[in-house]
Amino acid sequence: MATRQLARPSHLHPPSSSRSADCYVADVLVVGAGPAGSATATLLARAGYRAIAVDRAAFPRDKACSEYMGPEAVRLLDRLGVVESLEAAGAFPLRGTAVTAPRGARLHGLFAAAGHAPFRPTGLSVARRILDHTLLDVARAAGATVLERTRVDELLYEGGAVMGAVVRDVSGRRGTIRSRLTVGADGLRSIVARRLGGRRYGYPRRVAFVAHVDGIPGMGDSAEMHVGPAGYVGLNPIGGGRVNVALVVPAERARAASGRADAFFFETLGELPGLGQRVAAGRLARRVLATGPFAVRSRRITDNGAALVGDAADFFDPFTGEGIYSALRGADLLAACASVALETPGPVTHAALAPYRRARRHAFLGKWAVERLIGWSMASPRLFDRAVARLGRRGTMAHTLIGVTGDFVPASAVLNPAFLARMVL
Ligand SMILES: Cc1cc2nc3c(=O)[nH]c(=O)nc-3n(C[C@H](O)[C@H](O)[C@H](O)COP(=O)(O)OP(=O)(O)OC[C@H]3O[C@@H](n4cnc5c(N)ncnc54)[C@H](O)[C@@H]3O)c2cc1C
Numbered sequence: 420m421a422t423r424q425l426a427r428p429s430h431l432h433p434p435s436s437s438r439s440a441d442c443y444v445a446d447v448l449v450v451g452a453g454p455a456g457s458a459t460a461t462l463l464a465r466a467g468y469r470a471i472a473v474d475r476a477a478f479p480r481d482k483a484c485s486e487y488m489g490p491e492a493v494r495l496l497d498r499l500g501v502v503e504s505l506e507a508a509g510a511f512p513l514r515g516t517a518v519t520a521p522r523g524a525r526l527h528g529l530f531a532a533a534g535h536a537p538f539r540p541t542g543l544s545v546a547r548r549i550l551d552h553t554l555l556d557v558a559r560a561a562g563a564t565v566l567e568r569t570r571v572d573e574l575l576y577e578g579g580a581v582m583g584a585v586v587r588d589v590s591g592r593r594g595t596i597r598s599r600l601t602v603g604a605d606g607l608r609s610i611v612a613r614r615l616g617g618r619r620y621g622y623p624r625r626v627a628f629v630a631h632v633d634g635i636p637g638m639g640d641s642a643e644m645h646v647g648p649a650g651y652v653g654l655n656p657i658g659g660g661r662v663n664v665a666l667v668v669p670a671e672r673a674r675a676a677s678g679r680a681d682a683f684f685f686e687t688l689g690e691l692p693g694l695g696q697r698v699a700a701g702r703l704a705r706r707v708l709a710t711g712p713f714a715v716r717s718r719r720i721t722d723n724g725a726a727l728v729g730d731a732a733d734f735f736d737p738f739t740g741e742g743i744y745s746a747l748r749g750a751d752l753l754a755a756c757a758s759v760a761l762e763t764p765g766p767v768t769h770a771a772l773a774p775y776r777r778a779r780r781h782a783f784l785g786k787w788a789v790e791r792l793i794g795w796s797m798a799s800p801r802l803f804d805r806a807v808a809r810l811g812r813r814g815t816m817a818h819t820l821i822g823v824t825g826d827f828v829p830a831s832a833v834l835n836p837a838f839l840a841r842m843v844l
Pocket of ligand 1: 450451453455456473474475482483484487488569571572605606607608609627628629665713728729731735737739740741742744746
């Protein structure tokens with residue numbers, strides 16, 4: 420089994436163009452220290468491997484996200500040992516989600532009523548500034564080396580396998596990190612995923628504007644999703660009277676926001692009757708962050724010496740609030756496979772990562788289908804309204820759907836002819 424100390428051998432030199440003499444050697448290099456990267460580094464360091472995580476950002480940092488997690492994400496956070504500290508930092512226990520359709524139909528799904536016992540009756544909402552920083556601290560405590568403000572510029576290859584990366588710190592100094600497995604946990608615009616190839620940009624092309632607003636009237640203990648004719652808005656209480664407000668619009672529409680994101684955000688919210696006034700009654704607590712377009716997937720998630728996890732592998736539409744769960748679950752699956760594969764000397768091969776690919780398909784196939792189903796029905800406001808009205812009237816169906824998106828009810832509970840027929844007929 421590998422030791423935990425990172426070696427920095429003097430006989431290895433950085434590329435000649437480099438102004439830095441830094442060169443690390445590790446079993447695993449994790450590129451990106453969001454939830455996927457921190458969890459992967461933690462689990463592999465706990466398994467006794469030398470793990471190094473690099474992120475171009477300095478933590479704590481903000482991230483454009485609705486900051487909503489269902490009960491199953493809480494289970495994974497609990498396994499990493501962070502739930503208590505998140506709660507102590509003010510994380511908000513969510514009972515479920517209320518959805519309002521374009522023509523006013525409404526459903527309210529509760530985790531506790533979904534028919535399958537969740538890990539807890541509540542999900543959790545917490546600012547990503549807090550969540551990601553907490554997870555990174557856990558990776559450090561597990562023995563991973565963490566380099567912040569360090570960007571991966573390029574991958575290193577040797578004998579047809581990825582063997583680490585060329586990195587650059589904030590002052591522009593370059594160095595290399597050599598590793599037997601390089602994990603791309605670097606999010607939507609992943610450089611690792613681009614180098615592995617097979618990146619697919621899909622539809623709908625949407626852009627999100629995310630703010631923190633204090634004192635919005637009428638918030639309860641569930642998140643709210645409001646679907647309009649051309650996009651949607653999520654309101655999510657994140658603790659301390661603060662609400663995460665995320666506006667998602669088609670990319671063409673978002674062009675009008677260039678250089679004026681705050682103004683665009685409030686103008687567009689104002690078009691949704693009732694909602695604009697509610698949000699405007701609050702006080703902006705953080706500038707509006709914009710991100711997108713985000714419908715992107717990788718068809719090649721492993722290669723010799725490399726694997727993708729989290730958004731770098733595939734992105735779930737924010738509507739169902741499953742990205743953080745998928746990042747943590749993907750990290751679990753990858754760490755389970757990699758900790759076995761790393762027992763064999765040399766770079767971890769594409770073949771040795773086959774169990775990871777299979778496990779991902781098994782874990783995520785149903786979720787991809789449900790996400791598509793919701794995305795397609797949203798494209799037709801009339802159909803969406805009808806489905807929400809049916810689900811709202813038949814309360815248990817609404818709870819089941821929220822349980823599926825909360826990741827503790829199997830997707831088959833929704834993806835079956837009886838459920839689908841009752842939803843639209
Ligand atoms: C508008 C919006 C709302 C969302 N709402 C929710 C929600 O409510 N609930 C939910 O579960 N999910 C939500 N998601 C999805 C969720 O944000 C992502 O799925 C989640 O952040 C994925 O985690 P990750 O670790 O894969 O990537 P990230 O969190 O994006 O982390 C990637 C890290 O990689 C670093 N990085 C990138 N490139 C490099 C490089 N070259 N070198 C070094 N570091 C690099 C970045 O700095 C970043 O820290 C939402 C997403 C969007 C866009």
